[in-house]
Amino acid sequence: MPSELPVAKRFESTADGKPSPKMLSFYEENGFLILENFASHAACDALKARIAELVEGFDPESVRSTFSTDDQSHAQDFYFKDSGDKIRFFFETGAFDSKGDLVKPKHQALNKIGHALHDLDPEFDRFSRSDKLSNLATALGLEDPALVQSMVIMKQPFIGGEVGMHQDSSFLYTTPMTTTGFWFALEDADQSNGCLIGQAGGHKAGLLERFHYDGDSLVMEKTSDAEPQGPYEALAAPKGTLVVIHGLVPHSSAANTSARSREAYALHMFDRNAEWAADNWLKRAPDMPVKGFA
Numbered sequence: 121m122p123s124e125l126p127v128a129k130r131f132e133s134t135a136d137g138k139p140s141p142k143m144l145s146f147y148e149e150n151g152f153l154i155l156e157n158f159a160s161h162a163a164c165d166a167l168k169a170r171i172a173e174l175v176e177g178f179d180p181e182s183v184r185s186t187f188s189t190d191d192q193s194h195a196q197d198f199y200f201k202d203s204g205d206k207i208r209f210f211f212e213t214g215a216f217d218s219k220g221d222l223v224k225p226k227h228q229a230l231n232k233i234g235h236a237l238h239d240l241d242p243e244f245d246r247f248s249r250s251d252k253l254s255n256l257a258t259a260l261g262l263e264d265p266a267l268v269q270s271m272v273i274m275k276q277p278f279i280g281g282e283v284g285m286h287q288d289s290s291f292l293y294t295t296p297m298t299t300t301g302f303w304f305a306l307e308d309a310d311q312s313n314g315c316l317i318g319q320a321g322g323h324k325a326g327l328l329e330r331f332h333y334d335g336d337s338l339v340m341e342k343t344s345d346a347e348p349q350g351p352y353e354a355l356a357a358p359k360g361t362l363v364v365i366h367g368l369v370p371h372s373s374a375a376n377t378s379a380r381s382r383e384a385y386a387l388h389m390f391d392r393n394a395e396w397a398a399d400n401w402l403k404r405a406p407d408m409p410v411k412g413f414a
């Protein structure tokens with residue numbers, strides 16, 4: 121992939137979130153939709169402040185002790201598998217040394233926080249359950265939107281890792297496929313600090329692979345030999361921008377080699393009229409059912 125990509129078209133968000141016909145046809149054609157000023161700078165700053173508090177209150181020792189009670193990869197695997205209805209903290213690769221000690225201060229070593237911030241934290245709940253977002257989700261075809269997964273993606277300066285090319289429906293599979301990503305730039309994201317990259321129109325090739333349980337193991341299974349067509353574009357997003365990502369559009373982000381962080385909040389929804397696959401990785405306890413906007 122070339123180091124500088126064409127920058128994708130952006131639209132100014134409407135006040136109530138309802139997309140214009142032009143936005144809808146752009147989304148249908150490209151599989152993504154970039155809406156500037158969807159969230160205010162004040163709302164982004166409030167969420168960033170809450171993230172800083174969560175990180176401050178997080179004791180990395182709790183993770184270290186989890187990992188040291190079992191072999192590292194198994195415990196890390198379990199820490200992830202069990203995180204669908206929790207707020208858990210995931211580190212950049214290489215954050216721990218061979219003894220299990222952090223090699224950097226925790227706030228510089230984290231890669232992401234997930235996966236139920238929107239249900240467990242009041243600030244995230246407020247940000248995620250706005251009328252504006254509800255209007256947008258419904259207009260995009262999610263008749264009965266279910267807010268199933270939330271993540272803060274840190275992309276720390278210099279060490280923020282690459283996110284490989286993937287489709288969100290591979291991870292959050294429904295029949296028919298309804299998974300949709302809502303990715304908020306809490307800080308300016310551009311090609312220098314690892315903004316999203318999307319393959320325009322790539323969603324038309326269908327699902328390429330599925331990440332799912334096979335017994336107790338998670339496997340990535342190839343589901344198609346199709347080769348998505350369409351140019352890769354930089355989904356550059358100034359602070360407050362919302363990038364909507366169709367569940368089938370291939371997307372990625374490059375490592376952040378700059379001195380600027382690129383913090384983002386991603387929320388994934390599906391339509392409850394579709395069937396959620398029981399072998400999806402993300403599990404919720406019976407007392408933590410997936411909820412909608414209400």
Ligand SMILES: O=C(O)CCC(=O)C(=O)O
Nearest residue numbers: 273283288301373384386
């Ligand atoms: O924030 C990123 O770099 C990747 C996010 C992503 O792939 C997603 O939200 O599906």
